[in-house]
Amino acid sequence: MKLNLSRRDFGLTAAQMMVGSMAGGALIGAGPVFGQANRAVNLGTFGSIDAQNYIRAKGLAEKTFGAGTKVEFVTVRAGSEVISAMAGNSLDMCNLGSSPMVVGYANGVQASLVYIYKNIVDSEALVVQNSANIKKLSDLKGKRVGLPFNTSVHFAALAAFKTAGLGVNDVQLINMRADTIASAWTRREIDAAYIWVPVIPKLVEDAGTVIFKTGDLNTAAGLVMFDAFLVRDEFKKKNPDMVLAFLKDFEQIATTFKQNPKEVVDTMTKFLGVDEAAVMRSLNTFYPVSAKEQLTAKWLGKPGEKNSAVVKTLQVQAEFLKETGQINALPKDMNGLVDSSFVAQLA
Template sequence: MKNSSISRRDFSLLAANVAAMSLLSPLAGRAQGQPAFNLGHFSSANPQTYQKVTGSLAKALAGKATVNFTTMASAPQFMAALAGGSLDSAAIGSSPMVSAFAQGLDISLVYIQKIITTAEALVVRNQSGIKTIPDLAGKKIGVPFNTSAHFALVGAIRKAKLKATDVQLINMKPDSLIATWTRSEIDGAYIWHPFLGQLAAQDGKIVTTTADLKDIGLSVFDGIVVRNEFKKRHPEVLLAYLKSYAATCDQFRNHEDAVVADFAKFLGLPADTTKAYVSTFVTLRPAEVLSADWMGAPGAKDSGVLKSLKSQAEFLVEAKQIERVPSNIESFVDSSFVARMV
């Protein structure tokens, strides 16, 4: 896997520019007679950010709704905003999503934002003595708890026939990992870009990625969720957004150089640095999202997504993050919109 060269300064610049775009958006207000579509997204080089940079979503929703982009840093922030009604839609990881379902948040999964393959990985210090997963026994590994990275790390540990208790798992915020790593207080971390690239560049090496869990049936993903009230009141707005998102993913897939050029100009970063980040974003086409391997057709009871969500729910119960596995997870999965896109 190629290490990202995105530095802490690069990431700070990305976050600052993305946040600034929220203030500069010409559609930050609400057009007369049109609903507002309040979209939450992370400050990374993802399709939602690209829709903001290029104005493509504003164009897709013209005449239907005004779009307001809100940049946030964590899934709990998104979930609180969705619960309070200040956001209509956001992309969050599958593990936080399960927590939201278990808490009874009135939202639905309507699309797969991305599948997590090499964008999240276990990076270890070269002096740690860790060469394979079994070598993690007794080692200190930092990871943000109740995240897709946490779930993947435990999956990798179990795949190696170890117990989670055999490894010293330390709950750490992503931005805290850098300083802790620099002080040699941890042996490794399971984390995502840009932090992954920063740690690998500081005398680290990548041992395994989330993609390596596919052979044991674990699929980890981020999904687009929406408040059910908004979905019911403005279905055509939601459909237009998802179509625009899918078209943007096609640009990432088929015209990466143009996407990199746009992002590099917007972020003020070198093209190779920007490309290192953009290339970690793996998306699905609508027909793939609708397949049994992922969301399945409307009403599906045994799709890949449902299996993954149930598996992650069991993990969260064991980790004491939720009390029980939701008995009706399938009620939170709505593939009717993607079915209209195929």
């Protein structure tokens, strides 16, 4: 399959990623997949406080996917790497933002959005310098805004500006990597930044104020912003029981993340070598969506249902990606990216 991928670092392949294996342990809740040996799953993780690393840390992988199943944890650095790896059949499941999903879909990558990982509410936000005299979005006209281009926050920023009557030429957008924004902020080289946690609290502590959160787009523009699990279609067709087993466990882990943060902090600080504050920032901005709610038109909708809120958001993102040259043509039917059949089995 020939790809025309232009989103950030799409040339990177799974060969550049770190791959690790973990297995064993007792599983919370969901039963194992029985009766099939010599099976394998490549499960992606961003190396952060996510369900995949929780499974890894607790030694639950074998029980989730079944005895004899080879489970590989593939560490990725960007959504573009997830799409590239799935195109190369070296990654089966991973959570990621919706923008790279659309880029992959537009370029023929055979994968499906099967479950909403989290509702993005306040883990992405627009922060302004207190000294810049910016009180509302319309005050950004002519101001310097730093953000990483071709990402979910790039889309969210332009969507936010549009609600205030601002076009792309009304604001000085500066393309910056997430790890360079804080230093540019300290040097007062930018007036504002649209970025994600953990950068947001650093900017707020350094004379900054949040004036818009990505979650505000729901009310302001009718868009639902989310991260979701993407599954390679061939793997999904051959191993639907493994996909379902993982999603069942994810639902229980998501409950643990919200109801027992102390246990998660204890586990993840030791496993990832991060401090308690970093884990709590992640947990405090994690908003799972129940399977029952995902089946409504506000999210994925029921199997076969067309033009749910998620699909409408994906369509708007596709238009944005086309306008900014990240895809060459709009997909004919964005409904084809969404498969809510697994959610229906969980609801």
